[in-house]
Amino acid sequence: MKRPLALASLAFVTLALAGIGQARASDHFIVLASTTSTEQSGLFGHLLPAFTEASGIRVRVVAVGTGQAFEIARRGDADSLLVHDTSGEQRLVAEGFAAERADVMANDFVIIGPGHDPAGIAKAETVADALARIAETASAFTSRGDDSGTHRAEQRLWEAAGVEPAGAWYRELGSGMGQTLNTAAAMDAYVMSDRATWLVFENPRDLTLLFEDDEALFNQYGSLLIDPLRHPHLKHDLAMQWHRWLLSEAGQQAIADFEVQGQQLFFPNARPD
Amino acid sequence: MPTDANAFQTALALILGMDPVLLGIVALSLQVSLTAVLVAALLALPLGAALALWRFPGRGAIIVALNALMGLPPVVAGLTVYLLLSRAGPLGQFGLLFTPTAMVIAQVILILPIIAALTRQQIEELHGEYRDQLQSLGVSRPRMIPTLLWDARFSLLTVILAGFGRASAEVGAVMIVGGNIDGVTRVMTTAIVLETSKGNLPLALGLGLVLLGLVLLVNAAAHLVGETARRRLG
Secondary structure (H helix, E strand, O other): OHHHHHHHHHHHHHHHHHHHHHHHHOOOEEEEEEOHHHHHOOHHHHHHHHHHHHHOOEEEEEEOOHHHHHHHHHOOOOOEEEEOOHHHHHHHHHOOOEEEEEEEEEEEEEEEEEOOOOOOHHHOOOHHHHHHHHHHOOOOEEEOOOOOHHHHHHHHHHHHHOOOOOOOOEEEOOOOHHHHHHHHHHHOOEEEEEHHHHHHOOOOOOEEEEEOOOHHHEEEEEEEEEOOOOOOOOOHHHHHHHHHHHHOHHHHHHHHHOEEOOEEOOEEOOOOO | OHHHHHHHHHHHHHHHHOOHHHHHHHHHHHHHHHHHHHHHHHHHHHHHHHHHHOOOOOHHHHHHHHHHHOOOOHHHHHHHHHHHHOOOOOOHHHOOOOOHHHHHHHHHHHHHHHHHHHHHHHHHHHHHHHHHHHHHOOOOHHHHHHHHHHHOHHHHHHHHHHHHHHHHHOOHHHHHHHOOOOOOOOOHHHHHHHHHHOOOHHHHHHHHHHHHHHHHHHHHHHHHHHHHHHHHOO
16 A cells, blocks of 8 residues: 555656646746736737747746736846836846836726716816826825836826825725726726726726826836846847837737727837848 | 625636636645645644754744744745845845746745644644653654654644645735745735725625635645544544
8 A cells, every 4th residue: 555655646746747847848938028908908929929920939928917017027037027117128128137128018007987077087187187187086095006017107197296195095006907996997986097997807896987188198108128248148139139029010910909898908119220 | 785796706706717827826835835834844844843852942922923923924934035036135046036936935935834833732732642652662762752742643634724724824925035926926815815906896896705625625624634544543
């Protein structure tokens, strides 16, 4: 009894480890740190097969907030970045962690809120006006509070509106976009979201899109390559192919082709060199 | 509650549909958690038994530490392993971050204290019963370890299952060190978190039911093996 059991478990460990080893056998992949919006909207499900077919390179996406993506890049744990905080991205270049940064695509932020719109932001002229109304009426507002690209953009908008978001009505959640929308739905709160995550979000309850179309809500995504001098172990050649492909005609077209419910979610805007 | 009904339907459809993506996620979950349990058991069973049999200075401190570590928050274990395996960390050269191996390491850290602490308690009780007998036979303490472990095997099976339960249920550690990469490090729990944040609550709950069923199956299999063995040995 004893020996077969021991043998069986030994065989199992060997098999399990072999299986795990196998999963890592192919080295022809890069690790891409990106944001939850690009992952959850299904953009990668659409883009990556096209890229893999064109290049033979697989892309492993780690979807985190932009702040965490920067930290992953600084530690040398990702080969490339696709994020949305242009000033943070430029800082990463200035610090010498990123060798190259380029605009890839854009969409916009929208303000979501309960259908009865207690702050009346649907009538607001500008996003600054909308945020000021929320603050004035002390209507519940859920903020990402997680140092993500969306959170940083939201903070800039409050500043531009001349409002210090503080008080019982302003709830910093420290969670991702989807979780924040879930919480806002449960609390009947206002929330700022990127349009892509909002469109694919399936648990809106009473939430509805209340304010959109202000230039200040523009949301730019950038692709970054990590500096080979800083982290020589990274797969720069493969990451470079991915970066170039995103900016190429084929990559830009693939981004434009991605639709959810007949609506284009990301608008390619790479500058041709 | 229409949502709950949807979740059950979703779970059923997921299982009956044999969706290859789901099967891959289930297989990886089992692979990671079972490997972690086996590695942890191979280390923790002898460690627990040794702690039960030897008296040495600092033993009490180790026992207290192991007992306390049973409550180690997974996210702390995950963060620690993340910092160790990160390229900027001491073990960065192996490039293990965001791989299933990293997830196994994190889970081993989580369940090793559970198995070691509970084994220590079981073996200590058993040793109390058998001490005179074993001593009269002149059995040395290192030789006692396999004997006692083998004698306690049925209660130790439950101990190991407790470890497996913790491993298969946790999400905080595997999310950080695995990165929830589609097709590479996405397991049941991280998939549930992802679907929840998409607002796809029926699918999230459906996956949760599948995970529950899976854990139930593993436990039933272990129970069956234990019972059969017990009966055969009389």
